[in-house]
Amino acid sequence: MEKNRIKSVTVYCASSTQVDECYFxxxxxxxxxxxxxxIGLINGAGSIGLMRAVSDGALETGGKVTGVxxxxxxxxxxxxxxxxxxIITETMHxxxxxxxxxxxxxxxxxxxxGTLEELLEVITWKQLGLYLYPIVILxxxxxxxxxxxxxxxxxxxxxxxxxxxDIWQVATTPEEAIEMLHNTxxxxxxxxxxxxx
Numbered sequence: 001m002e003k004n005r006i007k008s009v010t011v012y013c014a015s016s017t018q019v020d021e022c023y024f025x026x027x028x029x030x031x032x033x034x035x036x037x038x039i040g041l042i043n044g045a046g047s048i049g050l051m052r053a054v055s056d057g058a059l060e061t062g063g064k065v066t067g068v069x070x071x072x073x074x075x076x077x078x079x080x081x082x083x084x085x086x087i088i089t090e091t092m093h094x095x096x097x098x099x100x101x102x103x104x105x106x107x108x109x110x111x112x113x114g115t116l117e118e119l120l121e122v123i124t125w126k127q128l129g130l131y132l133y134p135i136v137i138l139x140x141x142x143x144x145x146x147x148x149x150x151x152x153x154x155x156x157x158x159x160x161x162x163x164x165x166d167i168w169q170v171a172t173t174p175e176e177a178i179e180m181l182h183n184t185x186x187x188x189x190x191x192x193x194x195x196x197x
Contacts, residue, residue: 003182004134008040008066010099012118013109015049015078023110024053026140030107030174031057031065037178038063042102044095045069047080050109055080068098096121105181106135107171110143123151126167126187127160134184135168136177144170 013027027050034041035058043051045067055065059082066085070092073079079086089095096118100106108119125131137144148170154160169184171177 004104004184004186006037006039006105006178006181008042008103009034009105009107009181010042010103010122011054011107011109012111012115013043013050013054014111014115015044015046015051016112017048019050019110020141022141023050023143026138026174027051027053027109028057030054030109030138030177031059031063032061033174033178034058035061035063039178041065042099043067044099045073045079045083045086047078050111052080054109055083059084066102068095068102070095100125100131104133106131106133107177107181108135108137108144110138110140116147123167127164129187129189132187132189134181134186136180136184137168137170138174138177139170139172 011030031041031054041054041058041063043055046052058065064084066087067080067083068087068089069079070089074088087098089098100122106122108115122131122135126135137148139145139148155162155165169180171180
């Protein structure tokens with residue numbers, strides 16, 4: 001199988017500064033690896049938490065980081081000021097659309113409601129054939145175990161089709177996550193007809 005040519009990856013993750021060090025380490029490591037592989041990083045431009053860690057990892061290794069952030073957050077001074085590129089949107093919805101449009105792959109690091117919402121939305125878009133690229137859940141420290149179980153239960157109880165399990169992949173290390181981006185087949189738009197159960 002020919003590997004996907006991954007040019008840029010959207011990374012969803014937390015802005016919290018209070019989380020365990022293992023999450024910061026994984027985020028920074030992911031940024032380093034993306035830069036080493038010359039894959040552009042797209043994220044929410046946050047200046048703290050895992051968003052900062054993944055950005056700094058990439059920047060310190062000579063990578064390109066594009067941050068996408070709504071104007072109200074810039075006005076609050078919440079944006080990382082050392083990014084390669086900063087794209088300012090008017091709304092949160094535009095932010096998420098831009099982040100998806102700029103990428104040909106998604107990795108979700110641990111995070112709170114915002115991260116979970118972004119991840120579930122892009123899974124939904126893929127289910128509908130609106131996003132065709134790999135989606136990798138980077139399950140550091142078993143953080144996403146309950147979410148993964150819930151998604152599997154949705155399939156088991158026929159809220160989703162068995163084919164929908166292929167929408168996402170689950171990795172436990174940054175290295176594995178990047179490998180999955182390259183090796184996961186692109187989604188076929190024709191699966192749109194399977195969106196209905």
